[in-house]
Amino acid sequence: MKRNKTVLLSVPYIVWMVVFTLIPLGVVAYYAFTDPDTGAFTWSNIRELGTFLPVFGESVLYSVVSALICLLLGYPVAYYIAHRSPMVQKLLYMLVMLPMCMSFLLRTLAWVGLLQDTGIINNTLDAIGIGRLKLIRTPGAVILGMVYNYLPYMILPLYAILVKIDSRLIEAAEDLGCTPAQTFLKVTMPLSTPGIVSGMTMVFVPAVSTFYISQKLGSPDTMLIGDVIERMYKQGNNANLGAALSLLLMILVFVCTGIMNKLTGSDGEDVVVV
Amino acid sequence: MKKILSLLLALILILGLTACAEADAAEGDKITLNVYNWGQYISDGSDGYLDVIAAFEEKYPNIHVNYSTYDSNEVMYTKIAGGGITVDVIIPSDYMIARMIDENMLLELNFDNIPNYAYIDENFRNQTYDPENKYSIPYTWGTVGIIYNAQYVDEADVTGWELLWNEKYADKILMFDNSRDAFGIAQYMLGYDVNTTDPAQLQACADLLAEQKPLVQQYVMDQIYDLMENEEAWIAPYYSGDYLLMADENENLEFYLPQEQGFNLFIDAMCIPTCCREKEAAELFVNFLCDPEIAGQNMDWIGYGTPLSAAKEYMDPEMASDPVAYPEDSVLAHGTSFDYLPASVSRYVESLFLKVRLS
Structure with a gap:
């Protein structure tokens, strides 16, 4: 009886998954293997994927670098928040969440306004005699945009793990003669690995498929895989190739998160994937 | 808690229903x-x-x-x-x-x-x-021409579509983010028919566009307004009417129609x-x-x-x-005006354009 009830509770979610995730996935797969003109089965979309491998490589590179920078920036922040009093924790947690309340498109456009050659930063630099710098349309600007947009996704899971670490373990390590550095490396960090893994995943997955940040902040040379897919659907009139690319991207994301889980020795159960 | 939840759900349902009813009434x-x-x-x-x-x-x-x-x-x-x-x-x-x-x-x-x-x-x-x-x-009706900022661009350089390939203005040039218009410009430059379906000619156009790419600041459509008005970019091909709107905001902007080479009408x-x-x-x-x-x-x-x-x-x-x-x-x-190209040709042009963008 009890079991039946819990099954019933999961029905809405299952229906949701089937209608909005599984069926669309099936449609994507169908398109990936059909010809745009005749609708007949074909491998040609899959065969064409080879030409896009460099783009995939570039997208992975950009998002891995962004995820690592997010980790370096986010860990101290999460650590700091986790060791404040509960009230301060709530406040700081809110502050981390706050930027996410605003549209991500607007926040990226704001960076364009700041960084462009005639933007606020360059106008100020010019006025004080330093001269204009090449800020926008560089790989650095794209990384900046990714880090800026996805940093909260790193801080929040890290914080959630760090705040739960039993302080008695830290005290024990200190009592047993560990220096602060040793305590961190041997106790805190290993215990926070699940947070690191889910943080990395949550930054990597949206970053690898983004199509707006690179368009706005990158040069014409930084065209990422998300941009190519968007183009296939919007301009290219070739949804079939777009579907094949999406399929490959999805497999790539699964493989990358799998590798990440393997490397960190996590069994994957702690990983939060949104 | 459960009650509140069910109340909320009921409310959402009612709202949904009235919304439908409203839509019906609107009809x-x-x-x-x-x-x-x-x-x-x-x-x-x-x-x-x-x-x-x-x-x-x-x-x-x-x-x-x-x-x-x-x-x-x-x-x-x-x-x-x-x-x-x-x-x-x-x-x-x-x-x-x-x-x-x-x-x-x-x-x-x-x-x-x-x-x-x-x-x-x-x-x-x-x-x-x-x-x-x-x-x-x-x-x-309108034309496609070159919009340029007379404050930065030397009038002597404004001779035709090749202005968009002038290395002097690298990183200040915008280009159409739309294969038909972009290829059109290459076709006028090379003296081809703008409605050509010859793969070799289209490939030559793509090569010309790839040559231009290192000089291009961005490939844009409607974003051109901000970029030209704020002088972030100085040269861009675009539609005549939009030029007049931009010129209202920045009086340094000029419009040029490359007559000898031809242009889209x-x-x-x-x-x-x-x-x-x-x-x-x-x-x-x-x-x-x-x-x-x-x-x-x-x-x-x-x-x-x-x-x-x-x-x-x-x-x-x-x-x-x-x-x-x-x-x-x-x-x-x-x-000259653009004619309709068969779907397979426009898809080919689009794939060439994508290659240019990825080169």
Whole structure:
């Protein structure tokens, strides 16, 4: 009886998954293997994927670098928040969440306004005699945009793990003669690995498929895989190739998160994937 | 907690139901007309100009206009071809109209509901894209030329399309983010027919565009407004009417038509797609836009040429004789129009363009 009830509770979610995730996935797969003109089965979309491998490589590179920078920036922040009093924790947690309340498109456009050659930063630099710098349309600007947009996704899971670490373990390590550095490396960090893994995943997955940040902040040379897919659907009139690319991207994301889980020795159960 | 939750759910359901009911009621007494048009392509009431949609809704109080925009013919086509949406009026360009007619995506117009068709000039009727003039009514016409900032660009360099390939202005050049217009420029440069389907010629165009890429700051469509007005970029190929809008904001901007090489001369026309639900209201809207007084005030703002000579009476005289909007016939003789390319060719052009972008 009890079991039946819990099954019933999961029905809405299952229906949701089937209608909005599984069926669309099936449609994507169908398109990936059909010809745009005749609708007949074909491998040609899959065969064409080879030409896009460099783009995939570039997208992975950009998002891995962004995820690592997010980790370096986010860990101290999460650590700091986790060791404040509960009230301060709530406040700081809110502050981390706050930027996410605003549209991500607007926040990226704001960076364009700041960084462009005639933007606020360059106008100020010019006025004080330093001269204009090449800020926008560089790989650095794209990384900046990714880090800026996805940093909260790193801080929040890290914080959630760090705040739960039993302080008695830290005290024990200190009592047993560990220096602060040793305590961190041997106790805190290993215990926070699940947070690191889910943080990395949550930054990597949206970053690898983004199509707006690179368009706005990158040069014409930084065209990422998300941009190519968007183009296939919007301009290219070739949804079939777009579907094949999406399929490959999805497999790539699964493989990358799998590798990440393997490397960190996590069994994957702690990983939060949104 | 459970009670609150169920109450909330009930509330959401009721809201949903009333929303449906409202939509039904709207169909009963207030019609929603979905108009899908290019960005910055109808006078919107800014700077004291006429708000065309508000004027239409005032004249026909039982019609509500739901207005949305696109920034290229291809984007519009993809959205309509994808299905699942209701659009009553669209304003595509010539070659896209031909394609949509060919693919049975447009409805024949009932000219009894569009008496203002009588005002359309004879030379804008029965165009090649719609030879019997059954599906479309011209809205505007215009040219594609080079917009440049005279403060930074040396007049001596403004000799033709090659300005877009001038290394002196590297990183200050914008380019069309739309394969048809981008390839068109390469075709004029190389002296090819703009409607060529020859793979070798198209490949040569792609090579030329790839050569240009290191100099290009960004590939853009409607974003061009900000970039040119703020002088973030200095040189860009774009549509004549949009130039006039930009020139209002930055007086250093100039427009140049490369006559010797040729340029695109286009007509954008109002059509009713097959996904239309309110054909009569759509025809009322089309008819309204062909009213010389409305068309005149509309053109004052959007800056394109009007196919209604009668509208010029109602226009700002300066605008009605603007050389950019109304070049002399001797200049116009050098313009060519885009024809519809078969789907496989346009897909090939698009894949070449993507390769240029990824090179």
